[in-house]
Amino acid sequence: MRSYDEYCAAARALDVVGDRWTLLIVRELALQGPCRYTDLRNGLPGIATNLLAQRLRELERAGVVAREEAPPPIATTLFRLTARGEELRPVLAELVRWGMPLMTEPRPADAVRSRWLAWALEFMLTDRDPARPPTVIELRTGDEQIAVEAGGGAVHVRLARAEHPDVTLSGPPMPIMGVVLGLLDVAAAGSHGVTIDGDPRALARVGGPGAPAAPADVI
Amino acid sequence: MRSYDEYCAAARALDVVGDRWTLLIVRELALQGPCRYTDLRNGLPGIATNLLAQRLRELERAGVVAREEAPPPIATTLFRLTARGEELRPVLAELVRWGMPLMTEPRPADAVRSRWLAWALEFMLTDRDPARPPTVIELRTGDEQIAVEAGGGAVHVRLARAEHPDVTLSGPPMPIMGVVLGLLDVAAAGSHGVTIDGDPRALARVGGPGAPAAPADVI
């Protein structure tokens, strides 16, 4: 990218990470940890391969990304964030917080990766009833299962099958996110293609910032 | 900007503010408050005028910027951030924090605006001796004077002449930022073109995160 030529911290940051695709490459490395070129491409649907190669070179030069030749039996190049690159996490976090309201607008052509959804939920969800015993919610949308575990005031979101979920949601990403965040009524979720297995009251355990007081109690 | 077509909060945020110049336009509106097209251009040296007009239209459509026709005697169009636009402040703040280390690399061709420097200092400076009576530092670099006021554990940075500064720094932006943040030794500042008027010990009152324990005490 051409420099903005400004003696300003924000402008200098954008000189490094302001290019198209650049922050999304950092996102993938932040979410996946050290990974191969192919893994990055899979997490960045639509990127031109020459562009990915070019961006990785630039990020390496800027000290944000490091490449290492993994020894056998892996025997491949791994890309990972440097310490300086890890420091971009707060930037990504604020971007996610700001972008969450935009997730409610439907756009069927969008690519979906469960790790993006899990990542966003990690920032947004809170335990709304810390005194009660732990609750586990499983989400089946996107390319992998998501386990939402609430207990003791904390919520953890992992990319994995839940062992014994109290409730399982299956269906399209948008209404599922709506239900988990407490923005879409559980009763109305069915008409949006969401299937609910287990105890729907477990969904009231977690919620996002904009959710009403006790959405699932409406049932 | 062409959409990334991803159902991801970060990608959707970048669909709105990821274009070249866009976040810097938001920066100017965040720093200046409601202002005219001309004021924006002055704060964005190098932007093509058609691009500024196009970005403002896009930001208006996205609900980030609003335009209002100011009544006489102003009689001009004012651009301002909407509530949604204000919510981008944390994103800019994290970007500034990440970009600060890049400010130490000299690039003489860079444009300088005192409000950019003041803004960055606001995020980085802390009062290192809250018990002592208030200290005022005046910076003369860039296009306006900057008043740094430390007292009671807080540091405020304003674009204004200080009334009775304990110390005044004049000179090029980079070494002045270095001295105030505690990264450049006061004794060495002179050789970088910095003139110090008043009591240099007042500079030890404030410092940035990376500063040694008591930089000015070396004198």
Place this chain on the structure above:
DNA sequence: CAGCATCCGCTTTGATACTG
């Protein structure tokens, strides 16, 4: 003068094909 729109040359990006 403030607030744009138009035109044109250059750079960046996107899509696809190809390679060690």
Place this chain on the structure above:
DNA sequence: CAGTATCAAAGCGGATGCTG
């Protein structure tokens, strides 16, 4: 797997001109 090569399309930068 991890890229490079090629080329068309879109975006950007700079200059200029228009309008209230």
